[in-house]
Amino acid sequence: MKNGRPVLYPTYVMLMEASKLVLYGTQLHASDYVTSGVPCIMPQDIIDGKISTGKIAYISEENANRLSNFRLAQNDIIYPRRGDITKHALITSRENGWLCGTGCLRIRLNTSSILPQYLYYYLTLPHVKEWISQNSVGATMPHLNTSLVGQISVSYPTYDEQHTIASILGSLDDKIELNRRTNETLEAMARALFRDWFVDFGPTRAKMAGEAPYLAPELWELFPGRLDNEGKPEGWKIGELHELGPVRS
Numbered sequence: 001m002k003n004g005r006p007v008l009y010p011t012y013v014m015l016m017e018a019s020k021l022v023l024y025g026t027q028l029h030a031s032d033y034v035t036s037g038v039p040c041i042m043p044q045d046i047i048d049g050k051i052s053t054g055k056i057a058y059i060s061e062e063n064a065n066r067l068s069n070f071r072l073a074q075n076d077i078i079y080p081r082r083g084d085i086t087k088h089a090l091i092t093s094r095e096n097g098w099l100c101g102t103g104c105l106r107i108r109l110n111t112s113s114i115l116p117q118y119l120y121y122y123l124t125l126p127h128v129k130e131w132i133s134q135n136s137v138g139a140t141m142p143h144l145n146t147s148l149v150g151q152i153s154v155s156y157p158t159y160d161e162q163h164t165i166a167s168i169l170g171s172l173d174d175k176i177e178l179n180r181r182t183n184e185t186l187e188a189m190a191r192a193l194f195r196d197w198f199v200d201f202g203p204t205r206a207k208m209a210g211e212a213p214y215l216a217p218e219l220w221e222l223f224p225g226r227l228d229n230e231g232k233p234e235g236w237k238i239g240e241l242h243e244l245g246p247v248r249s
Contacts, residue, residue: 011157016150018111023081023146027067028102033057038064040101041072043080046089049124049173051098059099070099075116077107077123082143085136086129090120105144114156117166122154197223204233 015021028040037058045056064071072078076091081103091098100106109116122128131152136142156162196202203215203223213220224234232238241247 012153012155013111013114014150015107015152015154016146018114018154019107019109021146021150022100022106022108027070028059028063032059032063034060037061038097038099039095040099041078041095041104042101043083043103045101046078046080046087049087049089049120051089051091051095057101064099067099070101072096072098072100072106073108075109076100077116077120079105079107079144079149081105081145082138082141085142085144086132088120088123090116105146105149107149113159114154115159115162115166117170118156118162119154121166121169122156123152128152201227201233 033040035058037060039053040057040059041051042057045052059067072091072095074091074093074096077088078091078100079085079088107119109119132144132148133142135148135151136144137148157165201223203220204225204227206214207223207225208227224236226234228234228236230238
């Protein structure tokens with residue numbers, strides 16, 4: 001392996017030869033950020049290979065136009081300059097035109113020989129991430145610079161093979177993301193159901209109000225028709241877990 005390049009394909013190129021690498025320093029002040037406008041991607045917004053908008057910052061369109069050189073384009077790849085320097089994200093059509101914020105490094109390919117999606121997945125290889133970690137500078141907190149990233153050697157097959165590889169891995173990522181969202185939805189539904197049944201006592205209150213059943217008949221019958229003097233469903237008890245059986249550590 002040389003400069004993060006596992007022996008995969010005979011053809012390879014150093015990133016400094018295949019892309020334009022740009023570091024972004026502090027260009028904005030706290031007063032420049034607004035509640036809505038053009039999103040400005042910071043290192044903390046790079047999560048699991050994607051851009052998270054949960055806590056993303058915004059600047060005005062006027063400021064964004066002033067900093068047009070900081071605009072990102074679809075298929076750019078960005079890294080954080082400090083901290084977890086092996087994580088990165090591929091800019092999609094959604095983030096096209098957003099700003100590359102303080103503390104990020106941008107990779108923009110200038111060759112048609114390498115597919116951006118292939119490069120994104122190549123940079124996730126353990127060998128590459130290990131090389132980046134081992135060669136990063138900084139005693140207390142590792143950080144990246146264009147010189148280091150430019151030395152990464154990218155081994156690549158034909159363009160058609162790159163497309164096939166990226167398509168397969170992209171489909172797997174899509175399925176993983178779909179499963180993650182499905183799990184989040186199911187967890188939210190389970191929490192809401194638990195709260196309705198065992199905190200708010202929704203079915204019992206619905207019966208008391210004469211409302212139509214909203215559960216399957218066999219479940220609906222499990223809930224009493226009124227609350228007791230303590231405000232819980234009649235016949236239900238409040239106890240401690242050990243009363244139900246032995247608790248072992």
